Amino acid sequence: MKALMRRSPRPYDMEVVEAPLPLLQGPDWVRIKVAYAGVCGGSDIKLMKAEAGEGAKLKPPIILGHEFSGTVEEVGEEVTLVKPGDLVTVDTLIAPCGHCRYCHSGDWNMCGSRKGVGSSFPGGFAEYFAGPQANLHRLPPGLPLSVGALAEPMSCAVHIVHDQGRVQVGERVVVIGPGIIGLCCAMAAMAAGARVVVIGTPRGAERLAAARGLGCKTLVNTEEDLPALVCEAFDGQLADLAIDAIGSNQAVGMALPLLRKMGRLVIGGVPFPKTDPYQVDMGLVYRNQLSITAGRSSRPDDWPLALQILDRYRRQAEGLIGGYFSIDRWREAFDATISKQMLKAMIRF
Ligand SMILES: [Zn+2]
Ligand SMILES: [Zn+2]
Numbered sequence: 001m002k003a004l005m006r007r008s009p010r011p012y013d014m015e016v017v018e019a020p021l022p023l024l025q026g027p028d029w030v031r032i033k034v035a036y037a038g039v040c041g042g043s044d045i046k047l048m049k050a051e052a053g054e055g056a057k058l059k060p061p062i063i064l065g066h067e068f069s070g071t072v073e074e075v076g077e078e079v080t081l082v083k084p085g086d087l088v089t090v091d092t093l094i095a096p097c098g099h100c101r102y103c104h105s106g107d108w109n110m111c112g113s114r115k116g117v118g119s120s121f122p123g124g125f126a127e128y129f130a131g132p133q134a135n136l137h138r139l140p141p142g143l144p145l146s147v148g149a150l151a152e153p154m155s156c157a158v159h160i161v162h163d164q165g166r167v168q169v170g171e172r173v174v175v176i177g178p179g180i181i182g183l184c185c186a187m188a189a190m191a192a193g194a195r196v197v198v199i200g201t202p203r204g205a206e207r208l209a210a211a212r213g214l215g216c217k218t219l220v221n222t223e224e225d226l227p228a229l230v231c232e233a234f235d236g237q238l239a240d241l242a243i244d245a246i247g248s249n250q251a252v253g254m255a256l257p258l259l260r261k262m263g264r265l266v267i268g269g270v271p272f273p274k275t276d277p278y279q280v281d282m283g284l285v286y287r288n289q290l291s292i293t294a295g296r297s298s299r300p301d302d303w304p305l306a307l308q309i310l311d312r313y314r315r316q317a318e319g320l321i322g323g324y325f326s327i328d329r330w331r332e333a334f335d336a337t338i339s340k341q342m343l344k345a346m347i348r349f
Contacts, residue, residue, distance in 0.1 A: 002327050003063045003126035004347075009052035016327055019063065022122060022130035027078035030133050032088060036149040036324075037124040038067035039337045039345045041179060042247075046272050047119055048334065059120040065347070066092040066117045068124030069139065069148035081133045087143075089151040090124065091135040091303055092117040109159075109297040125327065127349055137303045140311040146324075146346060147310050147317050150184070152298075153344075154306035154317075156268070157184035160243055160295030161192065163302065165266045169193035171240040174230060174258050178207035178218075180343050181268055182245030183320060186216050191309045194241075197233045199226070199254070207343065214316050221254065230258045244268055249278045252292075256281060261288045266295050324348040 003019040024031060044064060052058045072086040082088060093108045094115045102110035115121040117131070139148040160181075161167050173189040175182045178200040186196045198211035199219045208218040217233045219226065231238060240263055242255035247269025255265050285292065298306075310317050322342025325333040333345040 001127035003122075004065065004327060004330050006047060006058065006060045006062055006064055008060050011049050011051060013060075014048055014064070014330075016330065019126060022126075022128055024074065024076045024130055026132065027076040028133050029076045029130055030072055030079055030082060030136060031074040031128055031130045032070040032090070032136075033073045034068050034070040034124050034127060034129055034349050035145040036069050036349070037065040037347045038149050038153070039333045039347065040067055040153070041337050041340075042181070042269060043119070045334065045338060049272075057116060057119050062119065063122040063124075063126050064118045065123035065125030066119070067149055067152040068129070069145045069151070070124075070129065071145075072136075073128070075133070079133045082136055082138060087139040087145055087148065088136045089139065089148045089303075089307070090117060090129065090131060091137065091155075091298075091300055092152055093297060093300070094121045094131060094135055106299050106301060108300055125330070125347055127327075137307060140307055143307070143311050143314065144318065146321060147314060148307075149346060150180075150310055150317055150320070150344065151303060151306050153180050154184045154188070154310055155298035155302040156295065157181060157188045158302040158306045158309070159298040160245075160266050160268050161185050161188040161241075162305070163299060164293050164295040165241045165243065165264060167192045167194050167241055171195070172234040172237055173197070174199065174239040174242045174255065175216075175245055176221075176243065176251045176255055177245035178204055178211045179245060179340075180320060182243070183207070183210060183214065183343070185243050185245055185268070186211060186214055187309055187313045187316070188306075189241075190215060191312055195234065197230055197239070204340075210316075210320065210343065213319070214313065226254065227257050239263060241266070247271055249275065249280075252278060252280060256284050256290060259288065259290055262290070263288070264291045264293070266293055268295050320344050321346055
């Protein structure tokens with residue numbers, strides 16, 4: 001089968017190769033014929049550029065791709081959760097130890113021995129994928145496979161907004177950065193009954209238009225008095241919850257003054273390559289008793305909710321996909337992602 005492989009520890013050493021068909025390595029394993037695999041503007045670009053060993057996440061040679069959907073083709077003899085023909089997406093955290101405190105609490109993303117599909121376990125930029133049935137989630141009936149491939153970024157958004165942000169009905173949420181994670185966070189917050197303002201750059205006008213298409217209000221980060229504008233958008237109140245969907249010190253600096261007293265900030269990422277240590281106005285954090293936390297990857301139980309949200313926003317979610325590429329044209333898909341020409345570039349098999 002054709003597969004996009006990160007071949008060696010050398011940065012940018014990527015190529016489409018002819019790889020062996022993945023085998024079922026246990027009676028509970030399933031083989032999927034991959035339909036769509038999204039290019040991740042965060043991890044996939046990092047995994048292309050990173051030295052292996054950096055953060056120890058990348059284990060080349062490895063097939064990349066962690067945002068994908070497909071059709072179940074073959075199942076092991078002990079598989080009970082899916083059958084051939086089912087349309088599924090794949091949770092990217094694999095082989096958690098099962099007995100550490102984080103596994104016990106369902107926080108697989110914090111387990112020290114977990115592997116990541118598409119970084120240390122063969123991923124979805126390939127015609128076929130094989131893995132344990134516990135990692136599969138069936139798509140809601142009628143959900144297109146292309147939208148199903150957005151389940152991974154949406155599950156990260158659910159983790160940010162719900163698990164870490166603890167969003168409540170009626171709350172006011174500010175999302176900084178109208179990229180795919182930011183827009184997924186906006187959908188997750190609105191589906192929970194929150195009101196959302198999305199803040200972007202003047203260059204990201206199309207992305208802000210997409211945010212308005214979801215039902216959010218939008219602001220541009222060059223405006224003079226952002227806290228006053230946020231208050232105006234929220235009937236005189238500052239935000240209960242802010243989300244840094246960019247992963248930068250600048251976004252954190254912008255977010256904190258937009259929060260009411262006792263408000264919460266969730267950071268959804270950090271810069272790559274690493275920059276100087278963050279400068280944060282701890283005086284403001286102290287005076288207003290703000291909480292700052294992070295949302296990294298997702299928990300297994302974020303996935304069913306992520307699929308429900310995608311089902312509800314089916315049409316808008318499909319609109320976030322900017323273009324489809326064959327695996328042989330992966331470079332164009334990566335370039336369109338890096339240049340921000342597309343919110344989501346999809347490899348189609
Ligand atoms: Zn991703
Ligand atoms: Zn564990």
